[in-house]
Amino acid sequence: MVEDFRHVTLDIPQLRAPDDILIRNRLLSLDPYMRWRMNDSKSYAKPVGIGEVMVGATVGEVVCSNDPLFAPGDVVLAGGGWQDYAIVKPDGVRKIDPQLTSLSAYLGVLGSPGFTAYAGLMKIGAPQPGETVVVGAATGPVGSLVIQLAKMAGCRAVAIAGGVEKCRLAVERFGADAAVDHRDPDLANKLAAACPNGIDVYFENIGGRVLDAVIPLLNSFARIPVCGLISQYNGLEQRDDAISLAQLMQDALVKRLLVRGFIVTDYNAYRDEFFASVAPKVTSGAIVSLEDIVDGLANAPSAFIGLLNGKNIGKLIIRVD
Amino acid sequence: MVEDFRHVTLDIPQLRAPDDILIRNRLLSLDPYMRWRMNDSKSYAKPVGIGEVMVGATVGEVVCSNDPLFAPGDVVLAGGGWQDYAIVKPDGVRKIDPQLTSLSAYLGVLGSPGFTAYAGLMKIGAPQPGETVVVGAATGPVGSLVIQLAKMAGCRAVAIAGGVEKCRLAVERFGADAAVDHRDPDLANKLAAACPNGIDVYFENIGGRVLDAVIPLLNSFARIPVCGLISQYNGLEQRDDAISLAQLMQDALVKRLLVRGFIVTDYNAYRDEFFASVAPKVTSGAIVSLEDIVDGLANAPSAFIGLLNGKNIGKLIIRVD
Numbered sequence: 001m002v003e004d005f006r007h008v009t010l011d012i013p014q015l016r017a018p019d020d021i022l023i024r025n026r027l028l029s030l031d032p033y034m035r036w037r038m039n040d041s042k043s044y045a046k047p048v049g050i051g052e053v054m055v056g057a058t059v060g061e062v063v064c065s066n067d068p069l070f071a072p073g074d075v076v077l078a079g080g081g082w083q084d085y086a087i088v089k090p091d092g093v094r095k096i097d098p099q100l101t102s103l104s105a106y107l108g109v110l111g112s113p114g115f116t117a118y119a120g121l122m123k124i125g126a127p128q129p130g131e132t133v134v135v136g137a138a139t140g141p142v143g144s145l146v147i148q149l150a151k152m153a154g155c156r157a158v159a160i161a162g163g164v165e166k167c168r169l170a171v172e173r174f175g176a177d178a179a180v181d182h183r184d185p186d187l188a189n190k191l192a193a194a195c196p197n198g199i200d201v202y203f204e205n206i207g208g209r210v211l212d213a214v215i216p217l218l219n220s221f222a223r224i225p226v227c228g229l230i231s232q233y234n235g236l237e238q239r240d241d242a243i244s245l246a247q248l249m250q251d252a253l254v255k256r257l258l259v260r261g262f263i264v265t266d267y268n269a270y271r272d273e274f275f276a277s278v279a280p281k282v283t284s285g286a287i288v289s290l291e292d293i294v295d296g297l298a299n300a301p302s303a304f305i306g307l308l309n310g311k312n313i314g315k316l317i318i319r320v321d
Numbered sequence: 322m323v324e325d326f327r328h329v330t331l332d333i334p335q336l337r338a339p340d341d342i343l344i345r346n347r348l349l350s351l352d353p354y355m356r357w358r359m360n361d362s363k364s365y366a367k368p369v370g371i372g373e374v375m376v377g378a379t380v381g382e383v384v385c386s387n388d389p390l391f392a393p394g395d396v397v398l399a400g401g402g403w404q405d406y407a408i409v410k411p412d413g414v415r416k417i418d419p420q421l422t423s424l425s426a427y428l429g430v431l432g433s434p435g436f437t438a439y440a441g442l443m444k445i446g447a448p449q450p451g452e453t454v455v456v457g458a459a460t461g462p463v464g465s466l467v468i469q470l471a472k473m474a475g476c477r478a479v480a481i482a483g484g485v486e487k488c489r490l491a492v493e494r495f496g497a498d499a500a501v502d503h504r505d506p507d508l509a510n511k512l513a514a515a516c517p518n519g520i521d522v523y524f525e526n527i528g529g530r531v532l533d534a535v536i537p538l539l540n541s542f543a544r545i546p547v548c549g550l551i552s553q554y555n556g557l558e559q560r561d562d563a564i565s566l567a568q569l570m571q572d573a574l575v576k577r578l579l580v581r582g583f584i585v586t587d588y589n590a591y592r593d594e595f596f597a598s599v600a601p602k603v604t605s606g607a608i609v610s611l612e613d614i615v616d617g618l619a620n621a622p623s624a625f626i627g628l629l630n631g632k633n634i635g636k637l638i639i640r641v642d
Contacts, residue, residue, distance in 0.1 A: 229570055232567055245563065245568075249553070253547045253550060259578070260580070261570075261573035
């Protein structure tokens with residue numbers, strides 16, 4: 001709830017350590033993983049404590065720096081969090097080229113969401129021409145690039161999205177061959193109809209009943225990069241008809257499935273390859289992206305809750321100033 | 322049940338097709354996968370129909386051959402099935418060297434069970450020195466080689482086996498660092514105690530409650546080659562406390578797990594590598610194996626049922642003649 005967030009006004013922080021950098025945040029990325037960081041559970045990163053500043057990727061400007069590699073005015077990508085000013089360390093800061101494309105692209109199609117799509121699809125999914133790739137949250141910043149990369153790999157791309165409007169966008173804007181509404185009570189049959197040759201790659205970012213609909217359609221040697229589980233972040237749903245772990249293991253054996261969880265930072269070695277491959281296509285317009293830019297840090301909590309509920313369309317970004 | 326099998330006497334079959342080979346079976350391998358082939362369900366191989374001869378790997382002698390590459394007296398590995406004589410095709414027959422080691426080893430540690438252990442552990446599990454490898458059915462022909470290969474890779478090897486005697490064997494004969502009885506009501510805690518540094522590779526051949534005990538102990542980047550699910554072959558057990566698919570997916574994401582089903586024939590490209598690596602160690606005694614040789618084809622059904630119930634120890638082989 002919005003009331004779970006507190007907006008406080010403090011003095012601009014001062015440089016203290018010899019490697020401190022003060023940045024002014026311009027753009028803040030809002031992403032589903034943040035919901036998980038609010039849970040007090042063991043994960044790949046420590047939770048954000050009550051009273052701490054919410055984490056988040058930002059594009060900003062260096063105000064002053066004790067590190068000689070950064071100068072006032074440098075435009076940088078950093079983990080500046082949900083605030084106007086942040087003290088950050090050099091190893092988490094990268095200078096970016098404001099001429100190449102819009103600054104917001106560095107938080108979306110050329111940022112962590114885009115790289116997540118690239119790493120999961122290309123390095124785990126390894127799509128082959130003629131195969132069928134299915135991706136959920138298909139109009140989001142990850143899913144929409146998965147669709148476009150799958151098409152470029154010569155695959156049939158099937159989108160799963162919430163509602164008629166997003167399904168239409170997935171097809172018309174991002175080039176999906178078919179789109180299925182995950183809210184459709186007949187999801188399983190609709191997905192089967194959209195995948196006449198089965199599913200070879202399921203880029204998993206939803207979980208729950210979407211996964212249940214996917215599993216029976218998987219082909220032998222299908223790959224499931226597990227990128228996220230947005231349907232589960234608010235807690236595990238209990239359903240009597242859910243596919244069991246025993247059934248998945250049996251399918252994994254019979255069909256020689258690959259299930260592999262990943263975090264984008266595991267693939268940092270491929271970040272340059274990603275940028276070299278995708279950035280020119282973004283600049284040329286061969287790869288498109290949708291952004292949803294909301295003004296004002298004070299609107300971040302309500303925008304974030306809308307994101308978790310599937311309310312927004314495109315990469316959600318807060319214009320901080 | 323033994324009554325589900327029928328033992329019939331027929332004339333010795335005749336060569337008909339220009340590539341037919343008649344072999345006399347000497348040794349027949351009995352393996353858990355055969356139970357699954359008796360189910361009328363979709364799998365990687367077609368089920369054995371009612372009234373058909375049960376399939377199975379055999380060591381035998383060529384009686385006569387229409388294929389000029391095979392001559393009477395050749396000792397061969399073939400899929401001769403549960404019978405005294407079989408007509409087979411050249412692509413399923415390999416000559417073997419009866420001087421190198423015992424003939425029965427070609428059905429066990431140097432045959433498909435041994436190659437299954439090698440492919441799953443080395444090509445999917447990819448064990449690193451200092452890691453912990455857990456394997457079930459640990460005194461069986463697959464598990465016992467997994468233990469020994471894990472030790473050779475510098476890992477801690479933890480065996481799961483049924484009963485005190487098999488646990489003792491796993492440690493004393495095969496060199497496991499610890500062994501846990503899967504029948505122990507306190508399995509989860511016993512396994513945790515045996516794996517003080519968590520689990521990096523779980524060679525899955527059991528499923529069910531053993532898998533449930535393993536999952537909470539998995540380390541980040543753990544690998545699960547799925548080789549078999551012997552606890553599930555007679556049907557899926559329903560347990561209220563079973564770990565759900567949703568929970569596994571969450572762990573897969575948080576811990577970046579790899580789950581990969583495999584069938585040994587998928588890795589045929591590595592068969593020569595396996596033989597070159599393992600056969601000299603079998604000959605020298607550095608790798609040991611246990612065999613349980615039962616006389617008489619008529620005893621195959623009862624021996625096979627005992628195998629599924631964990632009654633026998635070591636690679637189960639029927640001496641056909």
